[in-house]
Amino acid sequence: MRKTAPRRRPVVAIIDWKAAPQSESGVVVERRLIGTAADVKYFLCETENDFTPAVLDADVLIIWHNLAVTAASIARLRHCRAIIRNGVGFDSVDIAAAARAGIAVCNVPDYGTEEVADHAIALALALCRQLFPLDAEAKALGWNIHVTPRLRRLRTLTFAIVGLGRIGTAAALRAKALGFDVVFFDPHLPNGVEKAVGIRRARTLPELLRQADVLSLHCPLNAETRHLIAERELALMKPESFVVNTARGAVIKKTAILTALRKGKLAGAGLDVIEDEPLRTPAEAATPNLIATCHAAFCSVESKQEMRSISARIARTAALGEPLENVVNGHLFARKT
Numbered sequence: 001m002r003k004t005a006p007r008r009r010p011v012v013a014i015i016d017w018k019a020a021p022q023s024e025s026g027v028v029v030e031r032r033l034i035g036t037a038a039d040v041k042y043f044l045c046e047t048e049n050d051f052t053p054a055v056l057d058a059d060v061l062i063i064w065h066n067l068a069v070t071a072a073s074i075a076r077l078r079h080c081r082a083i084i085r086n087g088v089g090f091d092s093v094d095i096a097a098a099a100r101a102g103i104a105v106c107n108v109p110d111y112g113t114e115e116v117a118d119h120a121i122a123l124a125l126a127l128c129r130q131l132f133p134l135d136a137e138a139k140a141l142g143w144n145i146h147v148t149p150r151l152r153r154l155r156t157l158t159f160a161i162v163g164l165g166r167i168g169t170a171a172a173l174r175a176k177a178l179g180f181d182v183v184f185f186d187p188h189l190p191n192g193v194e195k196a197v198g199i200r201r202a203r204t205l206p207e208l209l210r211q212a213d214v215l216s217l218h219c220p221l222n223a224e225t226r227h228l229i230a231e232r233e234l235a236l237m238k239p240e241s242f243v244v245n246t247a248r249g250a251v252i253k254k255t256a257i258l259t260a261l262r263k264g265k266l267a268g269a270g271l272d273v274i275e276d277e278p279l280r281t282p283a284e285a286a287t288p289n290l291i292a293t294c295h296a297a298f299c300s301v302e303s304k305q306e307m308r309s310i311s312a313r314i315a316r317t318a319a320l321g322e323p324l325e326n327v328v329n330g331h332l333f334a335r336k337t
Helices: 028-037 095-100 113-128 131-139 166-177 193-197 205-211 231-235 254-262 301-319
Strands: 011-017 039-045 060-063 082-085 104-106 158-162 181-185 214-217 242-245 268-271 290-292
Touching: 011 028, 011 301, 028 039, 028 301, 060 301, 082 301, 095 104, 104 301, 113 131, 113 166, 113 214, 113 242, 113 268, 113 290, 113 301, 158 166, 158 205, 166 181, 166 193, 166 214, 181 205, 205 231, 231 254, 254 268
Parallel strands: 011 039, 011 060, 060 082, 082 104, 158 181, 158 214, 214 242, 242 268, 268 290
Antiparallel strands: none
């Protein structure tokens, strides 16, 4: 009798960013949830050029942030069934190339909603109440409120939101509770959404920008939204207004917003994300009236646990060949050639 080859055990490869690892080599959360469905292996990579043969042989990839997966690497994957982006954004993965290769790309949109909305509001409050300049003045042993012209009463201000998805809605409700007049622009939502949330709606982006005192961005990065906010859009805003971005860096053209801040065309900006992050030069870091945080809006003990648990759950179903959730390139499979 001919012996059959033993069935190959699926492998889930967790790819962490070498420059700033977010997980740990034991990947305890993932191993516990994936269990016996697959072997779980952990890799540190700076770029996709660091993908080893073991990575390229894996059945499922879980990719942490700041690591791009292009068509070139996707073509080298030999057994991959799914690529899971450990986070909401998936612009770092070539989803069309993955679809052509028959690989599902999934994300984790249902984590960290509270943290990102809280972070956006924290940045807005820090700008409206000028916390950092006041902190610096006090610690310099001074007591002059030089920033009085930038200190604002919240209930007199318009909080303008681009993108009323999960996080945008959470931010809108928080801003509304603080007394802001909240207005949003989102061309992809049906009529009446504004009534459900109890806020106002702008029908065009220019309409939104002209009335914004605080502009808060909550849209994905794609061909439609890349450089959505650039020189022309910033010129529509009031010079005493503030910009907050906790979405994706390239939604705002970096040179445009830094120039606007330097020239006093904006009163300030709070950027958790920035195009071509992190900040690259001392000159960029010295931009006046800029608060920058380290792409950390998503981060908390609770959110990281939640994100890792969800991505591990999806990886387990992929390893078992079961139907997947949060597939972002399913619509492209019908077009693959």
